[in-house]
Amino acid sequence: MRPARAVIDLQALRHNYQLARDTANAKALAVIKADAYGHGAVSVAQALESQADGFAVACIEEALELRQAGIRAPILLLEGFFEADELALIVEHDFWCVVHSLWQVDVIEQAALAEPLNLWLKMDSGMHRVGIHPSEFQAAHRRLLSSGKAAKVVLMSHFARADELDSARTDEQLAIFQSARAGLPAEISLRNSPAVMGWPTVPSDWVRPGIMLYGATPFDQPQSVADRLQPVMSLESRVICVRDLPAGEPVGYGGTFIAERSMRIGVVAMGYADGYPRQAPTGTPVMIDGHRSQLLGRVSMDMLCVDLTDVPGSGLGSDVQLWGKNILISDVAAHAGMIPYQILCNLKRVPRLYSGR
Numbered sequence: 628m629r630p631a632r633a634v635i636d637l638q639a640l641r642h643n644y645q646l647a648r649d650t651a652n653a654k655a656l657a658v659i660k661a662d663a664y665g666h667g668a669v670s671v672a673q674a675l676e677s678q679a680d681g682f683a684v685a686c687i688e689e690a691l692e693l694r695q696a697g698i699r700a701p702i703l704l705l706e707g708f709f710e711a712d713e714l715a716l717i718v719e720h721d722f723w724c725v726v727h728s729l730w731q732v733d734v735i736e737q738a739a740l741a742e743p744l745n746l747w748l749k750m751d752s753g754m755h756r757v758g759i760h761p762s763e764f765q766a767a768h769r770r771l772l773s774s775g776k777a778a779k780v781v782l783m784s785h786f787a788r789a790d791e792l793d794s795a796r797t798d799e800q801l802a803i804f805q806s807a808r809a810g811l812p813a814e815i816s817l818r819n820s821p822a823v824m825g826w827p828t829v830p831s832d833w834v835r836p837g838i839m840l841y842g843a844t845p846f847d848q849p850q851s852v853a854d855r856l857q858p859v860m861s862l863e864s865r866v867i868c869v870r871d872l873p874a875g876e877p878v879g880y881g882g883t884f885i886a887e888r889s890m891r892i893g894v895v896a897m898g899y900a901d902g903y904p905r906q907a908p909t910g911t912p913v914m915i916d917g918h919r920s921q922l923l924g925r926v927s928m929d930m931l932c933v934d935l936t937d938v939p940g941s942g943l944g945s946d947v948q949l950w951g952k953n954i955l956i957s958d959v960a961a962h963a964g965m966i967p968y969q970i971l972c973n974l975k976r977v978p979r980l981y982s983g984r
């Protein structure tokens with residue numbers, strides 16, 4: 628059997644969820660969209676269900692998968708509905724639904740529903756992606772209430788730059804949100820992972836942690852809460868071939884790495900078809916039998932090469948960790964010019980093994 632695998636530590640996942648909730652001192656929807664950032668949405672939801680206040684996914688397709696797997700907890704649809712005919716399913720399965728645009732308010736007003744909805748009205752407080760304009764927010768809120776289709780309306784917004792700890796933009800967005808929603812007595816939800824960890828004074832009844840659940844930091848610098856996260860995924864494989872190269876010989880496609888001395892090279896069963904980033908350059912850290920070493924040359928589809936020269940006792944069959952507890956995914960991402968989100972969502976082909984159920 629090919630030795631490439633992703634080992635998912637569910638104990639670490641539960642630790643990180645608890646850290647998010649305790650840090651925010653708020654209710655927390657565990658964001659498990661995009662197959663729980665590559666960790667497997669059903670397994671992640673099952674591991675968190677007894678502890679979590681609810682879950683958030685992008686769309687109804689993701690939410691239905693969770694209900695079909697028996698998840699009973701609340702599930703928020705972060706993009707709401709795309710077409711009017713989803714509303715019947717939203718009622719049937721008791722999903723919570725973001726309303727990010729006035730066209731969705733129109734659709735809700737005109738819908739015939741068996742029961743009222745749990746709605747999360749989203750304001751564009753400055754990210755300028757989705758959300759109701761601040762000047763139209765109160766009117767949209769009134770329309771939802773007077774439609775009779777809303778059992779509850781939570782007020783939400785999303786920060787564009789909460790990962791930049793010295794940016795003034797998060798406080799500006801908060802001020803816009805607070806002034807536009809003044810006088811509306813409702814629960815609010817503003818904070819994603821970087822805001823949970825880095826912006827403790829932003830008020831919230833509900834927080835929406837995603838990346839931090841998986842133990843990856845959204846910051847490009849050390850941060851006191853992020854430093855207490857536990858990495859959840861360990862991407863592992865083994866050395867399947869070893870060769871000794873004299874100085875001057877190239878390694879891999881394009882010959883982009885040339886041995887600068889006599890070297891021992893290990894070939895690892897892991898490639899970009901598994902989701903290991905092809906952009907990762909020579910020098911990206913890897914762990915071999917517990918020793919730090921480095922990637923050499925270009926990543927291929929199914930294989931990549933690592934430096935065994937100075938790793939004592941290493942050879943055929945050596946254990947390789949591409950990221951995990953010792954090689955932080957944020958470090959791999961930085962080398963590849965990517966972010967941890969992007970790398971994790973891209974995981975493919977490798978079987979996922981769960982520990983700590």
Ligand SMILES: *Cc1c(COP(=O)(O)O)cnc(C)c1O
Binds near residue numbers: 785818819821836839
């Ligand atoms: C994806 C998402 C989140 C989670 O963001 P993280 O940075 O991963 O914590 C929160 N809120 C909304 C609206 C999202 O789309």
